[in-house]
Amino acid sequence: MTIPEQNSPPVLRVDLRAATPVYRQIVDGLRAMLVGGAFQPGDKLPTVRQMAVDLGVHHNTVAEAYRLLEEEGWLDLRRRHGATVILRPPQSASPRHQDDYTRALREATARALADGLDLELVAGILNQLAESIKQQKKGTCS
């Protein structure tokens, strides 16, 4: 139930037992891969049917995920041409987006601590992600 990414650990995975709906898991997972540069503009995603088979989910679920990513400006969907990654114009964030992000981090962290993850481990994971973001910034500027 996973599609390996070319060159880094994140993979597209769905968890049928999770509280998050599967189409949303696919959207979130693919968006992370798109933001991380796993696909370039012009690349084709697997067809809806292929992705549905790979993940073991209904093809309508994948189609809905693709449709939402098209709405977000990541994909061009055309009958017979499948899903093509397009160049997405830069967005301008609002204070609300920052609030949403802070809240999402806090809630994910609270869940991790509730699950029994060690405080030091959690702080380390956060710092590590911050570091990889800063590296991305350096990469963009050089």
Added chain:
Amino acid sequence: MTIPEQNSPPVLRVDLRAATPVYRQIVDGLRAMLVGGAFQPGDKLPTVRQMAVDLGVHHNTVAEAYRLLEEEGWLDLRRRHGATVILRPPQSASPRHQDDYTRALREATARALADGLDLELVAGILNQLAESIKQQKKGTCS
């Protein structure tokens, strides 16, 4: 649609337009407040009906959220006695919990970057949260 927390910024808020189901938003928000120490064992949460009125949602939605928090070991729910916060035994995390946390952070961060949040701002928010976690650790040990 918010219930202010005693002494820190997080508040319980639901967003009816969000993709996350409302009962899940309530669970995640209350869990974050419980982990953050907003309630102590023995404290009573607002009744289901009161919370439903405050948040502007159906009381069944709040009841479902309370039921899930009871399952997670945070609450004691008794007819006529409402929801009482209980002492939750420490959990032992599995590698899967760590994976889930890393994935949740990556996906939330990808969404923030896709929304147009600045890389430096995102890294700063992550470091700040890591710092507050470390402070919590010091608080626990002293």
